[in-house]
Amino acid sequence: MKVLHFYKTSVPESMGGIEQVIHQIGLGAAKQGVQTDVLSLTRRHVPRTVDVGGYLVHRAKMDLQIASTGFSASAFLRFYQLARHADVIHYHFPWPFMDVVHFATGIRKPTVVTYHSDIIRQKRLLKIYRPLKRCFLRDVDRIVATSPNYLATSEVLARYRDKVSVIPIGLDRETYPAADPERLKAWRARVGPKFFLFVGVLRYYKGLHILMEAARDMHVPIVIVGAGPIEIELRAQAHALGLRNVHFFGQLPDSDKVALLELSYAVVFPSHLRSEAFGISLLEGAMFGKPMISSEIGTGTTFINIAGETGLVVPPSDPAALRNAMQFLWDNPEQASALGARAQERYWQYFTAQRMVTDYIKLYRELL
Structure with a gap:
């Protein structure tokens, strides 16, 4: 099985919470015979693809960033190329550019989105983004909440409760x-x-x-x-x-x-x-x-x-x-x-x- 993760940043350049989750999934999945690819954006001059000890990270050049959302023209083709060879596409929400790439490339593969957080701060931009967000979450096959608490209190997740699973985030002590x-x-x-x-x-x-x-x-x-x-x-x-x-x-x-x-x-x-x-x-x-x-x-x-x-x-x-x-x-x-x-x-x-x-x-x- 081959899984493609898509998020705006990744290890080894960034080690925030979502990047840590993707990293832990990539390392753990390799131990169970699942091949993992990760596509993210970067502003730096780094190798296009790097092995991080069990899975591959691919980078597309970030062209601009607006309200913490990175955009990349080259990411469309790179995503299309990687997604064609994947069995499952695993998205990590929120990242509005990801929704655009999902629809623009027209890849019809099984899709999972880990719903890491509601959008809290950018309320004005959220009004513009909301129709696309709803289309994206309606179109994916399964949504994962990271805790029952968040599922119970998120108004967004309540709309899609029939296809939401709960998988808590885990860490590998080793x-x-x-x-x-x-x-x-x-x-x-x-x-x-x-x-x-x-x-x-x-x-x-x-x-x-x-x-x-x-x-x-x-x-x-x-x-x-x-x-x-x-x-x-x-x-x-x-x-x-x-x-x-x-x-x-x-x-x-x-x-x-x-x-x-x-x-x-x-x-x-x-x-x-x-x-x-x-x-x-x-x-x-x-x-x-x-x-x-x-x-x-x-x-x-x-x-x-x-x-x-x-x-x-x-x-x-x-x-x-x-x-x-x-x-x-x-x-x-x-x-x-x-x-x-x-x-x-x-x-x-x-x-x-x-x-x-x-x-x-x-x-x-x-x-x-």
């Missing part, structure tokens, strides 16, 4: 490097033996401005790993609030990220908008056995983190509630440890890459 003892020692000396950790791209919906407010009048160390479009304003906010307990370390290699995950006391994930549809880095916290704090936004974050079982769940955009949750975990190490242990158990039960890949391959076979 693809993460082992923590190096020297790096553990170095980071422990740098940040101390006990701290809260946030990992992720610094975007508007991550709720980090709320975390800054919650950190005021607290003395617990908070480590922030990641870069992004609001990094400068977050650093300015932390400086204005006089937050000496908040440490920004920017983008780090996986070896350092793993070391910090191993060392961390708990993971804090304050995303406050539905643009945060799942929360890969929250899942990483569960995989490493850490208690979690997240907000109830009706998405997969509360499918990963069950209130009172794997961590604490607070109302969104509520600095006081977030501060109280952090203080509670800090003051109750035995309960925090028990929550972390149950988080890890839940990861092994529901969120392994093997389970995700097996469910997708089963879906591919059903469509074929």
Whole structure:
């Protein structure tokens, strides 16, 4: 079986949440004898095709970008060429240009779309895009939601409920490097033996401005790993609030990220908008056995983190509630440890890459 994934960015150039999902599917599918190709766009002068250790990534030149949507004239032919030899086409939503390519190339193959998120921010452009979006979602054979929570709360998915399946995102623990003892020692000396950790791209919906407010009048160390479009304003906010307990370390290699995950006391994930549809880095916290704090936004974050079982769940955009949750975990190490242990158990039960890949391959076979 041969599957073609289509999304605007991909590994190894980008490692966001959706790229991570495609990467995990590609690696896992190869182990089960399924050949995977990925087509994405790039602005860089890179090889047209590259092997990333089990599957092939093909790149088409990005010509322009509008409202986070990349466009490419060469992608039409490249997609057509690859799709002709594929058994199943696997799209990753949202990306409006993808919908255009789907209809323009006229490929009639079984189609799956993983619905990663509603479109939240670009409300004016959404009015223009909505007719195309509805045609696209109506035309594909199967839609996959990444959590039952998101399926239950998405008005868009409610229109197509009869062809929606739920396949939670999974991670392969073996693809993460082992923590190096020297790096553990170095980071422990740098940040101390006990701290809260946030990992992720610094975007508007991550709720980090709320975390800054919650950190005021607290003395617990908070480590922030990641870069992004609001990094400068977050650093300015932390400086204005006089937050000496908040440490920004920017983008780090996986070896350092793993070391910090191993060392961390708990993971804090304050995303406050539905643009945060799942929360890969929250899942990483569960995989490493850490208690979690997240907000109830009706998405997969509360499918990963069950209130009172794997961590604490607070109302969104509520600095006081977030501060109280952090203080509670800090003051109750035995309960925090028990929550972390149950988080890890839940990861092994529901969120392994093997389970995700097996469910997708089963879906591919059903469509074929």
